[in-house]
Amino acid sequence: VMLEGKPVDLTGKADPGELRDRGLAHVPEDRHHVGLVLAFEEHENSILGYHDDERYLKGPLLNVDAISADANDKIEKYDIRPGNPRLKTANFSGGNQQK
Structure with a gap:
């Protein structure tokens, strides 16, 4: 997966803050238990x-x-x-x- 021409680490080792700074967000499926x-x-x-x-x-x-x-x-x-x-x-x- 690429974001603005740069690869996105989807292995779970990426820094969430860095991903947010790049404009990537996660919307959990189960908002009551996770979101x-x-x-x-x-x-x-x-x-x-x-x-x-x-x-x-x-x-x-x-x-x-x-x-x-x-x-x-x-x-x-x-x-x-x-x-x-x-x-x-x-x-x-x-x-x-x-x-």
């Missing part, structure tokens, strides 16, 4: 896999204000309902969980 933490709020789920991104950090801690602002942007962009990043993801419809 989401249903007990988390929407804004927490929105950064799964990106929790170490500098945009979401304030020193060694997560920057909840930045995470919530980003979640609000995604809610608007993808028309996620209900539009409250503080709701548990389990309360969202299946279609809105997928978004």
